[in-house]
Amino acid sequence: MIFAVHKSSNFNCNLVSKISNLMRSMSSSKKQKIRDEGRMFNDEWFVKYYVVQQNEKALCLICRNYIACLKEFNIKRHYNSRHSENTREF
Ligand SMILES: [Zn+2]
Numbered sequence: 001m002i003f004a005v006h007k008s009s010n011f012n013c014n015l016v017s018k019i020s021n022l023m024r025s026m027s028s029s030k031k032q033k034i035r036d037e038g039r040m041f042n043d044e045w046f047v048k049y050y051v052v053q054q055n056e057k058a059l060c061l062i063c064r065n066y067i068a069c070l071k072e073f074n075i076k077r078h079y080n081s082r083h084s085e086n087t088r089e090f
Contacts, residue, residue: 041070049079 041053051058051067058067058075062083067074 049075051075
């Protein structure tokens with residue numbers, strides 16, 4: 001990003017600090033969003049749902065199928081629909 005330098009430096013300083021604040025808040029909200037989406041593999045999921053992380057996916061150790069999203073919602077749904085107490089095959 002290029003900022004033109006003028007002699008009215010006060011105006012520029014304000015503008016630069018405004019933009020840098022804006023960029024900082026944008027990048028922090030982006031990080032927040034990633035954390036909220038639960039992209040990180042959670043070790044608890046191994047204990048709760050018998051899945052391990054494989055690349056960008058979760059591998060179910062019970063049926064050896066991949067769960068495409070590293071989200072607890074998807075993993076939990078997989079576990080509940082296929083491996084809940086009533087439908088467990090072993
Ligand atoms: Zn499974």
